[in-house]
Amino acid sequence: MEYFRRVHFMKIRGLAAAGLSVLLVAAAGCRASGREEPAPGGESSPSLVLSSSPASAPEESPAPAEPGSRPESSGLAEGIPSRNQQSVLRRTRATLDTKISRMLPAGVPVAKGYLTSATSSQPTHYQVKFYETSQPAEINSPAALKGTLVATVEGTRYKDAAGAKGHVSSYEQVNLSDYASYGKLVNLGHGVKAGADVGTGHQCLTWNEGRWCLRVDSPTDPANQNKEYPDAKQLAENVVAYLEDHMLPAPQKIGVISMDIWGWNYGATVEWQENQTVYRIASEDPMTALKVAAAMEPK
Numbered sequence: 291m292e293y294f295r296r297v298h299f300m301k302i303r304g305l306a307a308a309g310l311s312v313l314l315v316a317a318a319g320c321r322a323s324g325r326e327e328p329a330p331g332g333e334s335s336p337s338l339v340l341s342s343s344p345a346s347a348p349e350e351s352p353a354p355a356e357p358g359s360r361p362e363s364s365g366l367a368e369g370i371p372s373r374n375q376q377s378v379l380r381r382t383r384a385t386l387d388t389k390i391s392r393m394l395p396a397g398v399p400v401a402k403g404y405l406t407s408a409t410s411s412q413p414t415h416y417q418v419k420f421y422e423t424s425q426p427a428e429i430n431s432p433a434a435l436k437g438t439l440v441a442t443v444e445g446t447r448y449k450d451a452a453g454a455k456g457h458v459s460s461y462e463q464v465n466l467s468d469y470a471s472y473g474k475l476v477n478l479g480h481g482v483k484a485g486a487d488v489g490t491g492h493q494c495l496t497w498n499e500g501r502w503c504l505r506v507d508s509p510t511d512p513a514n515q516n517k518e519y520p521d522a523k524q525l526a527e528n529v530v531a532y533l534e535d536h537m538l539p540a541p542q543k544i545g546v547i548s549m550d551i552w553g554w555n556y557g558a559t560v561e562w563q564e565n566q567t568v569y570r571i572a573s574e575d576p577m578t579a580l581k582v583a584a585a586m587e588p589k
Contacts, residue, residue, distance in 0.1 A: 378405050381429055382418055383589060386411040390445045393539070393569050394418060395585035398440055399578055406434040417444040420582075441573040441582045447566050451542070454563045461503045461544045464496050476523060478530045492552075495526050502538060502545045502562075504529065506576075509552050516551040519576065525551060529580060536584040538562075539569070547583075549576040 375397060386392050388411040398405055403422040407429050410417050421427070421437030428434065448454040469475045469485035476484045476495060484497035488510065495506045506529075508522035509515060519525045529549075538545070538560075545562030558576035560583040562569055569586070573579035 375405050378407065378429070382407045382409060385409045385429060386416045386418070388416045388445075389413045390416060390447050390567055391564075391588045392416065393445060393586050393588045394443060395582045396587050397585050399581050400440060403437070405440075406431075406437060408434050414447040415445065417442065439574075441571060441578055443569075443571050443582065443586075445567055445569045448568065449566070451563070451565050454566050454568050455543050457568050458541075458544050458546055458561050458563050460505065460548060461546050462496055462498075462505075464498050464503070476526075478523075478527050480530050480534055482530045484526060493522065495522055497526070497530075499530075499533060500538075501541045501543065502547060504547045504549075506549045506551065508550075514553045516553055516556050519551040519556075522551060525549065525576060528577065532577070532580060532584075536581075538583055539564075539586050547580070549579075551576070 379394060379396070379398075383392055383394055386409060390413075398420045400422045403424050404426050406421050406423055406427040408419045408421065409430060419442050420440045421434050422440050423433065423437035425433070427437060446457070448457065464485050466475060466483055466485060474486040474488075476486050478484055478495075478497065482497055482499065484495040487494045487496070491511060491514075492507060492509050494508075497504055504526075506522045506526050508519075512520075529547075539562055541562035542564050545560070547558065547560050549558040550556055557572065557574045558579035560571040560579050571579050571582050571586075573582065
């Protein structure tokens with residue numbers, strides 16, 4: 291009799307333990323389902339940042355490509371292109387019928403809308419205008435052209451490398467000792483110094499990084515300053531700091547980045563030579579132009 295009581299007790303204890311295990315597994319599953327998954331790659335990629343679903347939106351399984359892509363954050367944040375933006379860029383590249391190596395950015399910074407584009411191409415030239423729209427818009431559609439222009443990317447092939455080099459304008463190899471002798475040397479941080487030229491109503495900061503010549507032109511009269519970039523030295527320092535962590539394309543010979551930050555005349559261009567081809571990026575926002583340049587890749 292004592293034996294049967296022990297067996298009965300052990301069965302009850304076994305059932306209780308099994309029930310407790312089930313409860314513990316279920317609880318663990320609940321905790322796991324509520325845990326946030328880390329972003330791919332851990333820390334954000336140093337490449338130019340881009341659009342995706344808003345951060346507050348739940349994760350979804352891959353959906354069919356849309357005409358545009360949602361931003362994950364502002365255009366100045368760091369991140370990676372969403373699947374939809376990658377689709378827009380892939381389809382944009384496919385529309386270009388040209389013999390030139392089609393260099394396009396891996397991503398384009400958009401503030402709060404959708405990315406789309408308008409393209410044109412010939413055997414020796416192509417151009418892509420990237421737009422931000424409030425609603426998805428097909429590439430090369432009338433709706434795309436009504437969006438806000440973010441940046442323009444183009445490539446032009448010339449007869450030879452010398453001809454291409456001649457179309458990269460305003461390159462200067464800065465002689466810092468000349469500027470130092472006149473007390474016009476400006477420290478931009480990270481061991482980079484610029485020469486300062488002051489002319490009638492404006493000043494120009496110029497410096498070199500590798501084969502690149504960079505220039506910021508700004509007014510001396512505060513009444514003519516740009517609201518977004520009122521301080522030329524601060525912009526130049528921001529550019530230098532950005533380039534500490536981001537790589538520009540490597541020009542074969544020369545490349546020029548020109549930034550104008552006047553109240554009524556503002557924008558930036560990035561131009562560089564690669565053999566017979568000159569690539570050019572233009573944007574009203576200097577940092578946007580820089581980010582697009584740092585994201586360029588050939589395919």
